[in-house]
Amino acid sequence: MADLETFRAEVRQWLGETCPPNCQGKGSVLPDMVWGGRRQTWGHPDAKLWFDRLVEKGYTVPTWPKDYGGAGLSPAENKVLQEEMARIGTRSMLFNFGIAMLAPALMEFATEEQKRLHLTRIARGEIRWCQGYSEPGAGSDLASLRTRAVRDGDDYVVNGQKIWTSDANVSDWIFCLVRTDPAAPKHLGISFLLIDMESPGISTSPIELISGSSPFCQTFFDNVRVPVSQRVHTENRGWDVAKALLLHERTMLADGGRGSAGGSARRSLLQVARETMAAPEGRLPDAATRDELVQWEMDRVCYEATLKRTMDAAKAGKGMGPEGSMFKLYLSEMGQRGADLRQRMAGHEALVWTGDDCPDEERQITREWLYGKASTILGGTSEIQLNIISKRVLGLPGD
């Protein structure tokens, strides 16, 4: 405890000395989030300055070991750090796929050399990562992927196509599942490669969604040479890495989903109801819609209670296992229902795609509703989540 208070004093002093005043409090010049990578730009040079100082201390990823670019803090110390930064209204902005998904897998499966190289570059915000998993013929059945990597000397030669690679067109590196042994049972012929997006033979093409343009891309590999040293884990055992990664992904989706459940939208569903029904107070006149709104609000209360219960259990030492699938399933469907109700309530203005007579906010409502259609498909369809729950949680026999 004494140690922690010493640490708090140190942090407070360091913050006082190094954090530029315009990187603190309301109206600070900090961006919401730093994705990192070669294309990172800064609205204000002080934001970059502050970011560099955080990197130097290892405070972009405070709990990582110092050898990999972190600060080696204990959870308790990290809590103090976060409290002290919150106190002055500043933050360590770095957030990306590399931190959230790739890094935990590297920690578990990579060689020491790979960790030093790649974790450090993630920690420093130098590399923005994207994920190359799905293929046009391999969606829910991810392990049936066909992108081929053939050994040629110290390289693999990769040919094939990935889909749903978020932000591939603005990322620096991609972590990829590729088939290295087509003769083996499908889960046992896959390897996990790290590939520089600037390698000759890689190209990307953005995917247009029903909601309009999107961060998703197709990524094509045409005789791309990848050094064998960029393979993580044993050859043909890449599925072990993939499984660990998918679990992180579901946990992350379950964790951060408040937004897609409608909470982050500018107006609450009730506000939309009041405005579109021209009922600024009192009982909402459209009984059926009122009832639907109640059900949605109630579902959300129950969902959040469940999330809290799970977090409380985790604090008591029970980690989240396959129940993560329940959160992914429920949150995505609740989000869709909320978006659907919102769009219906918004009425005629939300039916307009373009026109000189249509408020931006309503157009946004429609695009969110359409984009939300992907939430029960990407990152593991609802059907896959139901399979996981029935198999891993309920212990029901396979088909």
Added chain:
Amino acid sequence: MADLETFRAEVRQWLGETCPPNCQGKGSVLPDMVWGGRRQTWGHPDAKLWFDRLVEKGYTVPTWPKDYGGAGLSPAENKVLQEEMARIGTRSMLFNFGIAMLAPALMEFATEEQKRLHLTRIARGEIRWCQGYSEPGAGSDLASLRTRAVRDGDDYVVNGQKIWTSDANVSDWIFCLVRTDPAAPKHLGISFLLIDMESPGISTSPIELISGSSPFCQTFFDNVRVPVSQRVHTENRGWDVAKALLLHERTMLADGGRGSAGGSARRSLLQVARETMAAPEGRLPDAATRDELVQWEMDRVCYEATLKRTMDAAKAGKGMGPEGSMFKLYLSEMGQRGADLRQRMAGHEALVWTGDDCPDEERQITREWLYGKASTILGGTSEIQLNIISKRVLGLPGD
């Protein structure tokens, strides 16, 4: 046409001469329905007299051939007969499993001798039939039945147990699926037997349901000897007969289902709503329940339109095939929803099982609600209907 008018005149004259006046019009002495069989009783001797006269003319089953106890009428003639009977408010009361289900199967599969014997006795109301299909271990997977019939001279010796045999304790004969070849694939070792319920070794025991006593029984076979001449169709090909019969059953359930969908109940759902909400007129005050009532009424309109469309198509020469499963599925579920809504609306009185202070009608509502739980299970579960639709109607591949 002239022929038909002659026929009409004949019928009219015959009715005038033979139908007792107290078997006509309102307040007639006729029972609603005659199930037939050795236990048939008659409230009034004139009802029996009239029934015997109908039997003599073959008018209990007017379109059956004369050789099998019918009158050999064409559909057009039968229409005239029904019109003329309706005109004076009389009817040919006979209705049972024998007519509706066994007879069509006998017409298709039985020997001439079997037809003459059994169809005639059905037509004359002498035999009440019950159905021995399901077994405790063979429900949805009917073909896995294990009741054994072993050939011994000119007899089979039957051992085993049937369940859900409606009215077995008051029926005269049972038609049964039994296993005659345990070594064959399960569909190819089954035979179809007709068995006298008075045969030594048969016993029945009624089944108590969640709703209370029921027409269902368990039927036990302990070394029951059945002459080989009572087998219908080829040995080990009984499944052909069973399939034809199941189709009739679904068609019958779909056809006659108005009752179980709530139509025949004493008060309509709207009446129950008005009474329990103390709202004899105007808008129903409980908005959520009102909306549920609307949805149910709308579903029923759509269901009946679909039934009519199918009947219209049948008249135009397209018979009902596996779509029968759709009607069984939809009707049973709609019936359950209606019964559920009715019971909820009826409120506290419908929660009472017994008590000095509880109206009979509400108790009936609760028993119907509970009994209705069986409607999505017996006669082929909803899951089986969904399998049939997806396989036979939609042509989706097997598991």
Added chain:
Amino acid sequence: MSLILNEEQVQLQDSAKAFVADNWAVGELRKLRKDTGKGYPEALWRKAAELGWLAIPFPEEYGGLGLGFAELGVVLEELGRGLVVLPIVSSVVLGGGALRLGGTDAQKQTWLPKVCDGSAVLTLACQETSRHDPYAVRSTATPAGDGYVLKGRKVLVPDGHAADAVVVVARTSGAAGDRSGLTLFIVEPATPGVKVHRNLLLDSRVAANIDLQDVRVGADAVVGKVDQGADVLDQVLAEAAAALSADMLGGIQQTFDITLEYLKVREQFGAKIGSFQGLKHRAARWFCEKELSKSIVLQTLRALDDKADNALQLASVCKARLSDTARLSGKEGIQMHGGIGVTDEHDIGLYMKRGRVSEMLFGDAAFHRNRFAELRGY
């Protein structure tokens, strides 16, 4: 009445199927997003007129064929199945319907022959609130001289930007929400004070918002009876709900067919995805809903033709059911397609979008459930 197609209706269906196959591809819809004109293919409109489709429900004395909604529904179902964009519901059912039901002989003589031969497009401007609520009209028509002055704002007027004349619902007495006090007027967009805002809808159909700024019309612009416009309006909207339902039915059936085909060819985990019971059972339930939807459309169209007592009730049952089934179809169609289903490249999303707009037009399911209960007196 019989709920199956008669011989003439089967021929009409064949001809509509051929029309779509020969003249249109679903992909045309993507091009219409960039259209800034009428918003529908004018060449097709002329062909539809040549085939007599626009004349179907009108009396022969005004150039019509004297047929009914049962026939119009056959055509609309096929156009819906192909996602064809044509202003038939707007011109034939809404605008033309209002004149057919309530117009003076002079109004009919002026407009109906043009509706029938496609040389004019009509529509109806009713909605003012966020969602469909036909009596919630605040736009006013005030007597002035021997005519009226119209003031107000109309929204979501189908094909309002392309219309040669618009039947406008305005209030001559009472307050917003009252059934009485509504009057219908036929107004040409060129009339001073009319301002039309063109909006491309999310399904690439077009609707307009229309401002009425002191628009002067003559007494001869009144369609039907003053203050009793709701009598005509109720009937027109019921007919429009049923006609649009026929279009929706086509879209639902095509969504189902496309998806069923996909279930039979797409493989995952070494098997056709249509062999997984989870999807199979959902497909079977969807099939049932589709069949019920089809039945109620057929019944409602015929009830309108027969002027059945319960026709308005049936129209509400019909639109509520089709709205629900369209929503289900959009959802299941996309979900069963997986990732490809949410891309703009695949047609399934276009069907969902059309279904969504139709769901909201002329009253969604919640609106019609409430209306059905009101018509039934509870």
Added chain:
Amino acid sequence: MSLILNEEQVQLQDSAKAFVADNWAVGELRKLRKDTGKGYPEALWRKAAELGWLAIPFPEEYGGLGLGFAELGVVLEELGRGLVVLPIVSSVVLGGGALRLGGTDAQKQTWLPKVCDGSAVLTLACQETSRHDPYAVRSTATPAGDGYVLKGRKVLVPDGHAADAVVVVARTSGAAGDRSGLTLFIVEPATPGVKVHRNLLLDSRVAANIDLQDVRVGADAVVGKVDQGADVLDQVLAEAAAALSADMLGGIQQTFDITLEYLKVREQFGAKIGSFQGLKHRAARWFCEKELSKSIVLQTLRALDDKADNALQLASVCKARLSDTARLSGKEGIQMHGGIGVTDEHDIGLYMKRGRVSEMLFGDAAFHRNRFAELRGY
């Protein structure tokens, strides 16, 4: 607050599990159908009292343990899981709760120690209408001398036939439906004019209808404030809804467990039926609903203990959710069992029946959805 059980609560749970295992079998319920006495096993009631369960939520000065609903819920969940019939909700939460919240010190001194040691059973008589509607009270309490005369009829009074005293809600002013004007009275059934009708419910619990024919009570019978009984009533009913929800949760969990086990052993078509994806996916969705139900019960019980601002809202969320999940569980439990599930011989039907009665008590899902919206002001 934490939504997992603390160490003491886990111990209480173990003790409740042992109590059920040692003293009760679900089949006992079938015997209770023929009982004509109290309708619950009196020996078990005494044991429950000895374990201190009836004293859980009461202050120590009246013989209580000074614990909360979080603890009471742990016990009720296990009793619900075993379908044990005991009047805990009636006596401890309803009748005892009304006195705890609104009683005078004299009333508390008289009754609460007896509630805590099980020597008296209390209950609440609120409902008069077909379904739960707590302000729809027509029974009157008219001042007479230094007391009141009660007149009216109460229905579905839980354990009303076995109660030593009943807290009666009557109207001292206003009209049926008004929140104000309600007053609570504590009445002993032996009082002249009280007539109790015993009804066996469909789940083998017992409730009573109570006629009040000119029943004279003293001014000291008033519980809480005259005309402002709703303040106490709202809180008592929220607590009862949450407590009953804990009982329902136990039933839901047991229904799920029994069914899951059946899916793993029953074979049809040569495979365990739990291997069919259609059933698997439904089981997985049911699991999610069960988990959400569990969370909201835990949260609501703790919010009541913490006197949280949103406790009444949560109680409505809780009872609505548990009512819906109980209905789903009853339906899926029976359907997945197939034929055996609709026989009286199998326990699954008993769970459905208990769930159904609980669904309707203290407001069903529709009631609580409406109440939630009202509490939220819309």
